[in-house]
Amino acid sequence: MKHLHRILGLAGVALGLPSTATAQPDTLPARPFVPGGAFDKPYLTRLMGRAAIGGYIEAHARLSRTDGVVEERGFEARRFNLFTATQVSDLIRVGAELEFEEGAEEITLEFATIDFSIHRALRFRAGMLLSPLGRFNLSHDSPLNEFTDRPLVSTELLGTALSEPGLGALGVFPVGRTGRITYELYAVNGFTDGLIRNAAEGTRLPLGRGNVEDNNRSPAVVGRVTWSPDLDLEIGLSGHHGAYNVFEQDGLPIDQRRDVTIAVVDFDVARRGFRLSGEAAVAQVDIPAPLRGLFAEGQRGLYVEVLRDFGAGWIPTMPNAHFSAGARFDLVDLDTDLPGDNTRQLTLGVNFRPTPDSVFKMNYVRGRNRDRFNHASQQVGFQLSLATYF
16 A cells, blocks of 8 residues: 555656645636636626626518519518627626527628717717617617518618717717707718619618728718607607718729718607607719719608507506507609619518517518619518517
């Protein structure tokens, strides 16, 4: 036995291990295996203590016809979005949203920002911003949207969700007992010439998105101001202005600067059990002289929707459930100099919300589209969708 202890002790010395005969309590300070490595991260010491994770999911069943011809008939796993929100400290907050669309065919970092709060009237924000270009771009989650599809002015003209890298400030100013004024103002990368270069059917602002690294090193400006005298009324004004083309290279001018200018007014009002909301937008694009007439210089669009809740308490086993009925009118004119290139659409819907976070939607859609040559086509469709936060 004595020889066995001696052998084990020599083996321990060779391996750098303490001998069983001479081992002392470990007095070395705790330290990570690799400082800053995979298992030395702040979130691991505060697992779920300061970070919140959630999201929403949306699925559709769709049937649509154009001039009697079936355009779509089937099902879509439209979106799966993940949210995170972390209060890093009393002054610093981080938020993010990752979107998976069409069965993960498209994955987008829709929102990822760092907020540094000085005062409620002044908060600095930087990162991947949701541009404050109208209210809908800031609040477009499917469980909140009362209709299956987003408004045409948001998808076809403005390009919701419009996300841009940028830096700026936001804040709130109280007005009276229940009123307030809010603002957001940012410098962002803006649009690219993809709004023309990638647009076979004419000017399309959504095709100029995705300017992750500023293509022309000339930041655009976007901002929104709202006035809300009480909880049931809000009016917002917003704008976006900046160059979309590369007009300088190595400090030398290579092209005339060409700008995109967008203005949006939005409103939301609740009165007598009804909720009325909408947005109107106009866009002006500087088009090179040889392309004028082929690409639109002016665009505009709007939507107005009205909604009424009913049926609260109809289902005894679901005390928080209610129904709602609504209608939305959409109009987009993607070339104001032509009689065509526009769409008018009416959507009627009935929804059931078993809880405020989940919704079943049934929509009937009817519209008329005119192409750039003013040829008209009629669309009709039926949509059934489910969406819920989690």
